[in-house]
Amino acid sequence: MGTIISLNISRKKGVNKEPVESVRLRVDHGIEGDAHAGDWHRQVSLLAEESIDIMRARGLELEPGAFAENITTRGIDLAGLPVGTRLVSGEVELEVTQIGKKCHQGCAIFKQVGDCIMPRQGIFARVISPGSLHRGDSLEIRE
Numbered sequence: 001m002g003t004i005i006s007l008n009i010s011r012k013k014g015v016n017k018e019p020v021e022s023v024r025l026r027v028d029h030g031i032e033g034d035a036h037a038g039d040w041h042r043q044v045s046l047l048a049e050e051s052i053d054i055m056r057a058r059g060l061e062l063e064p065g066a067f068a069e070n071i072t073t074r075g076i077d078l079a080g081l082p083v084g085t086r087l088v089s090g091e092v093e094l095e096v097t098q099i100g101k102k103c104h105q106g107c108a109i110f111k112q113v114g115d116c117i118m119p120r121q122g123i124f125a126r127v128i129s130p131g132s133l134h135r136g137d138s139l140e141i142r143e
Helices: 048-055 109-114
Strands: 002-009 018-020 021-028 044-048 072-073 086-089 092-099 123-129 132-134 137-140
Touching: 002 021, 002 132, 002 137, 044 109, 048 072, 092 132
Parallel strands: 044 072
Antiparallel strands: 002 018, 002 072, 021 132, 044 123, 086 092, 086 137, 092 123
């Protein structure tokens, strides 16, 4: 079982996501108010804080949301989950749809250190069951 360390949204694409205390998730949409939400397979993005720590060890000062992830977790090897895995927190259920992504040109993190973890360790999910998430909520794997 893991923990939700941070919930992050942005109203526009191409900017860092800002932490919020709670979010509401909708089926066939993702997180209400987030620019990346929509009826597609990458409705919600997740990244483990353990992955962010790898970049912090290189001297970067990074806050949750710096990699444009919606949900920052601790205690789950997200990148090791197979597509189709279900993640549950309270009434919310997500299904992992993609591991990693192609890094877009001009990523600020890549420019600083010559590497970015989101393409290898970030995951994406779609909303199966709607509801609210709060910072500090538990997150468990249901296979």
